[in-house]
Structure formats: C-alpha cells, structure tokens
Amino acid sequence: MSRDQRVAITGVGTSEFARAIPDKSANRLRLEAILSAIQDAGITKDDIDGMVISEGGGTAGNPRWHIELSELMGIYPKTVCTSIPMGGATPGFCLDIARWAIESGRCRHVLIAAGAKESGAGRGSHGHGFQDQLSVWPGHSVNYEHPFGPLLLTFFAAMANRHMYEFGTTHEQMAAVAVACRRHASLNPDAVYRDPITISDVIDSRPISSPFHLLDCCMVNDGAVAFVVSSAEAARDAPQPPAWVIGSGGGHSSYFMGSLCGGIPGRERENFDLVRSSARLAGDHAFAEAGIRREDVDVALLTDNFTISPLMMFEDLGFCEKGEGGPFVEGGRIEIDGEIPLNTHGGLLSCNHAATNFQNFAEAALQVRGNCGERQVPDAKIALAASSAGVGSTHQVAILASN
Numbered sequence: 013m014s015r016d017q018r019v020a021i022t023g024v025g026t027s028e029f030a031r032a033i034p035d036k037s038a039n040r041l042r043l044e045a046i047l048s049a050i051q052d053a054g055i056t057k058d059d060i061d062g063m064v065i066s067e068g069g070g071t072a073g074n075p076r077w078h079i080e081l082s083e084l085m086g087i088y089p090k091t092v093c094t095s096i097p098m099g100g101a102t103p104g105f106c107l108d109i110a111r112w113a114i115e116s117g118r119c120r121h122v123l124i125a126a127g128a129k130e131s132g133a134g135r136g137s138h139g140h141g142f143q144d145q146l147s148v149w150p151g152h153s154v155n156y157e158h159p160f161g162p163l164l165l166t167f168f169a170a171m172a173n174r175h176m177y178e179f180g181t182t183h184e185q186m187a188a189v190a191v192a193c194r195r196h197a198s199l200n201p202d203a204v205y206r207d208p209i210t211i212s213d214v215i216d217s218r219p220i221s222s223p224f225h226l227l228d229c230c231m232v233n234d235g236a237v238a239f240v241v242s243s244a245e246a247a248r249d250a251p252q253p254p255a256w257v258i259g260s261g262g263g264h265s266s267y268f269m270g271s272l273c274g275g276i277p278g279r280e281r282e283n284f285d286l287v288r289s290s291a292r293l294a295g296d297h298a299f300a301e302a303g304i305r306r307e308d309v310d311v312a313l314l315t316d317n318f319t320i321s322p323l324m325m326f327e328d329l330g331f332c333e334k335g336e337g338g339p340f341v342e343g344g345r346i347e348i349d350g351e352i353p354l355n356t357h358g359g360l361l362s363c364n365h366a367a368t369n370f371q372n373f374a375e376a377a378l379q380v381r382g383n384c385g386e387r388q389v390p391d392a393k394i395a396l397a398a399s400s401a402g403v404g405s406t407h408q409v410a411i412l413a414s415n
Contacts, residue, residue, distance in 0.1 A: 017244050017256050018111075018114070018115055018243070018244050019110070019111045019114050019115065019241060019242070019243065019244065019247075019256070019257045020241070020242055020244065020247035020250075020254035020255055020256045020257060021239050021240065021241055021242075021254070021255040021257065021373070021374075021376075021377040021412065022052075022053040022054075022121075022240050022241070022242040022246065022247050022250040022252065022254055022255075023049040023050060023051070023052035023053025023054070023055070023239060023240035023242075023250070023252070024048075024049055024052055024238075024239045024240075024374045024377050024378055025044075025045045025046065025047065025048025025049030025050070025051070025052055025237070025238045025239070025374075026044075026045050026048065026202060026235065026236065026237050026238075026364075026371070026374065027040075027041040027042070027044040027045045027048075027127060027235050027236040027237075028041075028044075028202070028235065029202055029203065029204050029233055029234070029235035029363065029364040029366065030204060030233060030234055030235070031131060031204060031231070031232075031233050031234070032131035032233070032234055033129070033131070033234040033235075034131075036129075036234075037129070038127060038128055038129045038234075038236075039081070039084060041127045041129070041234060041235060041236040041366075042081065042125055042126075042127040042236040042238070043084070043085065044236065045125060045127060045235075045236035045237055045238040045367075046085065046123060046125050046236075046238040048238070049123070049125075049238040049239050049240050050123070050240060052240075052251075052252060053121070053240040053242065053250055053251075053252070054249075054250050054251040054252070055121060055240070055246075057085055057086065057087050058087075059120070059121050060087050060090070060121050060122070060123045060240075061089075061090055061091050061092075061119045061120055061121060061122075062090055062091060062092035062093065062110065062113050062114075062118070062119035062121070062122035062123065063078055063081070063082050063087065063090055063092065063093045063094075063122070063123045063124075063125075064078075064092065064093075064094055064095075064096060064106040064109045064110055064113075064122060064123075064124050065078050065081065065094075065095050065096070065106070065123075065124065065125045065126060066095060066096060066102045066103070066106070066125070066126035066127075066367070066370070067095040067096060067097035067102070075095075076095075077095065078093055078094055078095040079093060081125075087123070091113070091118045091119055092109070092113045092118060092119055092122065094109070096109070098401055098406060098408075099368070099401030099402065099406065100315060100317065100368045100369050100399055100400055100401040100406075101262075101369070101399045101400055101401035101402075101406040101407060101408045102126065102368075102369070102370075102399065102401070103124065103126065103369050103370040103372065103373050103397075103399050103408070104260065104262070104294075104369075104373070104397070104398070104399045104407075104408020104409060104410055105262065105408050106124045107124065107241065107257065107260065107373060107408075107410050108260055108262070108408070108410075109122075110122035110124060110241040111241070111257060111260070114241065114242070114243045119243075120242065120243050120245075120246055121240055121241070121242050121243075121246060122240070122241045122242075123238065123240055124238065124239050124240075124241060124370070124373075125236065125237070125238035125239075125367075125370075126236065126237060126238075126367040126368070126370045127235060127236020127237065127238075127366055127367045128234070128235075128236075128366045128367070129234045129366070130232040130233055130234060130365065130366050131232065131233065131234050163221065164403075165220060165221050165224060165229060165318065166221050167403040168224070168317070168318045168320060168321070168403065168404075169221040169222060169223065169224050169318075170286065171286045171287060171320055171324070171403070171404060172186065172223050172224065172318070172319075172320040173222070173223060174286040174287050175286075175287045175320060175323075175324065175337075175338075176223065178287060178335065179287075179334075179335035179336075179337075179338065180338070181323070181337065181338035182338060183214075183215055183223050183225075184211050184215065185323070185337075185338035185339070185341060185342055186214075186223070186228060186319035186320055186323060186338075187211045187214035187215055187227070187228070187319065188211065188341045188342055188346070189316060189319040189322055189323060189341055189346070189354070189361070190209065190214045190227050190228060190319050190361055190362075191209055191210060191211055191213075191214065192341070192344075192346045192347045192353075192354050192355070193316060193354065193355045193358050193359040193361040193362045193363075194206075194207070194208055194209045194358065194361070194362045195208060195347055195348070196347075196348055196353070196354075196355060196356045196357065196358050196359075196362075196387055197357070197358025197359075197361075197362035197363050198358075199348070199356075199385070199386040199387035200356075200357050200358050200363060200386075200387055202357075202363065202364070203357065203358040203362055203363040203364070204231060204233050204358075204362065204363060204364060205231065205358070205361075205362040205363075206358075206362070209227060213227060214227040214228060214319075224318060224319070227361075228318055228319040228320075229317075229318055229361075230316065230317045230318065230359075230360035230361055230365050231360070231361070231362075231364075231365050232365060233364060233365055233366050234366055235364045235366035235367060236366065236367055237364070237367035237370040237371045237374050238370075238374075239370075239373060239374050239377060241257070242254075252381055252383070253380075253381045253382070253414060253415060254415065255376065255377035255378075255380045255381055255395075255412045255413070255414070256412065256413045256414070256415070257410055257411070257412055258301070258302040258303075258304075258411050258412070258413045259297075259298040259299060259300070259301035259302025259303075259304075259410070259411040260297070260298050260301065260408070260409060260410040260411070261293065261294040261295065261296065261297025261298035261299075261300075261301065261408070261409050262293070262294050262297070262407065262408050262409075263289075263290030263291055263292065263293030263294035263295075263297075263406075263407045264290055264293075264405065264406050264407070265284040265289065265290040265405045265406075266284070266405055272284060272285050272286055272403070272405070287324060287334075288328065288334065289324060289325075289328045289400075289404045289405070289407065290328075290405065290406070290407055291324075291325050291328035291329055291398065291400065291404075291407040291409070292328045292329070292330070293407070294329075294398070294407040294408060294409040295328065295329035295330055295398075295409050296330075297409075298396075298409040298410065298411050299330070299411070301411075302411040302413075304394060304411065306329070306330050306331050308394050309331075309352065309394050309395070309396045309411075310352075310353075310379070310389055310391070310392040310393055310394050310395060311352070311353045311354075311356055311376070311379050311389045311392050311394075311395045311396075312326075312331070312346075312352055312353070312354050312355075312395075312396050312398075313354075313355055313356070313357070313359075313371075313372035313373070313375050313376050313395065313396065313397045313398065314326070314329075314354060314355065314359075314372070314396075314398045315360070315369055315372070315398060315399055315400040316354075316355055316359040316360050316361050317360050317365075317368075319361070321400070321404065322341075322346075322354055322355070322359075323337040323338065323340075323341055324337055324404065325398060325400070326340055326341065326352075327340075329396070329398070329409070331352065341354075348387060348389060353389050355372075355375075356375060356379060356384060356387045356388075356389060357371055357372075357375040357387070359372075368399075369398075369399035369400070370399075372397040372398065372399060373397045373399075373410065373412075375395075375397070376395035376396070376397040376410070376412045377395075377412055379392045379395045380392055380393060380394065380395050380412050380413060380414040381414070382414075392414075393413060393414045394411065394412070394413050394414075395411070395412045395413075396409065396410075396411050396412075397409070397410050397411075397412065398410075
C-alpha cells in the first residue's frame with residue numbers, strides 16, 4: 013500500500029457560524045459539528061476509537077475536557093483521546109496524531125474537532141493586551157513584550173511594517189487578500205460576512221494598528237468544525253470520496269518576537285526573523301513527503317488572521333520568492349478563477365474564526381471531493397491546508413489529494 017493512500021479525511025461537519033449565537037452553548041455547537049462529520053463519514057459514534065481535539069472549553073477550564081466531551085457524546089472505549097494546546101497550529105498537529113494512530117493500527121476512525129463561543133469572551137484573543145492574556149498564554153512575557161502590554165495584532169502589524177520596508181509591499185497588495193477571501197465567502201452560504209468588498213473598502217475602513225485597518229483583521233464569532241480521519245480500508249467504504257492525506261510537516265521557531273527581531277544566536281543558517289518564518293520547514297517536509305511540486309497545488313487554505321499572513325506564507329511555502337508575495341497576490345491570481353485560489357471558504361477574515369484554522373483542513377477535504385458548490389475550484393485534485401500560531405512562529409501543513 014502506498015504511503016499516500018493510508019489515511020484519509022472521510023467526514024466533514026460544521027455548526028452554524030455567526031457573530032453571536034446566544035441560544036447555544038459552546039458544547040452544543042461542537043456536538044452539532046461532530047455529529048454532522050460522523051454522519052458525513054457514514055459511520056456512527058460507536059465507530060470512533062480516537063479523539064484528538066483542540067485544547068480549550070469544557071467546564072471551568074477543565075484541562076481534560078477531551079474526556080469530558082467524549083463522555084458527553086458517549087464515545088468509549090477509545091485507544092487515543094487527547095487535546096492539543098498549539099493555538100492556531102492545532103488542527104495540523106491533530107491530523108498528524110490521527111495519522112500516526114491509524115498507521116500504527118491503533119485506530120480506525122479518529123475524530124478531530126474544535127469550536128468556541130468567542131462572542132462571550134470580551135474583546136477576544138486578538139483584542140486583549142498580553143497583560144490580560146497570561147491565563148491564555150502563560151509564559152508569553154519577556155522583557156518588553158509583557159511590561160508594555162502590546163496587542164497580538166500589534167505584533168503582526170510589526171511584521172507587516174517590516175515586510176513593507178524591506179520589500180516594498182503595499183497596503184493595496186495586502187488588501188487583495190481580504191478582497192479575495194470576501195469574494196469566496198460571498199459564495200459560501202455558511203460564511204459570517206458575505207457582502208463583497210473592494211481594495212478601497214479595505215484601505216478606507218477604520219484604522220486599527222498601522223498598517224492594518226478593520227478589514228485587514230479577522231473576526232470574532234461563534235461556531236465549530238469537525239472532521240473524521242479514517243484508515244484506507246475504512247475510507248474506501250465511505251459514502252463520500254476520500255481526501256487522502258499525502259503529506260504533512262511542521263516548523264517551529266522562537267515564540268517571542270524579540271528573539272525573531274534579533275535573530276537566534278547560533279541558528280543564523282535558518283535565518284528566521286519577522287518576515288522569514290518556519291512555515292518553510294513545514295512546507296518543505298509536506299511537499300517532500302507528498303512527492304509533488306508547488307505548481308501541482310490547485311487550492312491553498314492558509315492562515316489569514318491578518319492580511320499579511322497568507323502573503324508571507326505564499327513566500328515561505330515556496331509558491332513565490334521571498335519578497336514577491338505582494339505582487340503574487342495581485343491581479344486576481346488568488347481568487348477562485350485565478351492561478352492559486354486562496355481560502356475558498358472565506359477564511360478567518362470572512363467565514364469563521366471560532367475554530368481557528370480547523371476549517372482550512374475541512375475545506376481542503378471538501379475541495380478535493382468536489383463538494384463546494386458555487387465556490388468549487390474546477391477539477392481540484394490537490395489542496396494544501398496550513399495552520400499557524402504564535403507570531404508566525406509555529407506552523408503545520410498538510411497536503412490532501414483526491415483518488
């Protein structure tokens with residue numbers, strides 16, 4: 013059996029997405045997504061023998077809420093059950109663990125899920141100063157990063173400013189990312205924001221943290237996403253075409269922006285800094301395992317918490333040279349009828365943020381299955397899904413393919 017047909021995503025499910033869903037708890041939203049994914053895979057909850065979910069949620073911050081959720085659903089016994097605390101990079105690592113569990117023979121069907129009610133969390137994880145984030149990200153406080161309490165978006169704004177300074181990137185080029193994602197969201201009935209926008213709309217929206225304006229930034233909302241990962245034998249019996257996981261990779265650099273600004277002593281070879289991320293490592297491993305070229309990818313699902321992020325990821329993943337991300341995203345190239353469509357679901361900017369980046373992997377599976385309706389990329393056979401966390405310092409990449 014070939015490596016590229018050992019494991020597949022066989023079921024995908026989501027809850028509803030909205031700015032606020034006051035009549036449903038976070039667990040209700042998660043269960044809706046999970047049950048939808050299980051049904052899509054053509055199995056029952058009793059067929060699930062592994063659970064790998066995003067850390068967070070549960071009762072009173074229970075660190076073992078993966079057990080709480082599995083018992084709430086009545087899923088047992090299980091041979092794998094855990095939650096992963098990797099922030100926005102979590103879904104990619106969840107998928108890696110699911111692959112390893114299935115390839116070892118320990119599991120046949122592994123459930124992956126995440127979701128939240130961000131509308132009840134005040135200003136949300138992208139709005140708090142780090143002084144208020146210690147309960148969420150303990151340890152993210154060194155020297156100047158903690159005492160002055162910068163916002164998370166301020167760090168990404170610094171990355172954007174550096175990219176603009178070093179390579180001449182313009183706000184109009186970053187705005188092209190938001191325009192493309194909103195165009196795709198307009199084709200997605202589940203997306204929170206669906207009204208089309210223009211480059212001028214982005215640039216004229218309310219300033220947030222220079223160079224970012226409101227439409228350069230992701231939303232805060234309620235919702236959940238789940239998918240089922242299955243063995244090859246089980247995948248071939250599934251009602252939907254399998255989305256084979258043919259390659260994956262991870263890359264991690266310094267968690268602290270101060271380290272990236274000054275360089276990591278003794279590790280100059282990697283040359284990671286504000287505008288050169290460890291996504292390169294994740295992408296290189298994923299492409300090497302998959303045995304494909306960058307030009308073979310039909311659709312890219314990349315982290316778009318801010319408009320600078322996918323622009324830089326296109327560079328670091330090797331779709332264009334470093335510094336060419338601005339021109340690369342111009343002229344409709346990343347729109348649905350362009351060379352490499354970006355975030356066909358609408359992304360964190362326009363579709364859903366509550367299950368951060370989990371929907372990238374779900375959308376990748378739907379695209380190679382051909383199940384995306386109006387937003388379907390014609391004849392999509394290979395999709396790349398990426399997730400990142402920290403300040404562009406933690407990356408996970410997976411490549412999915414049709415039969």
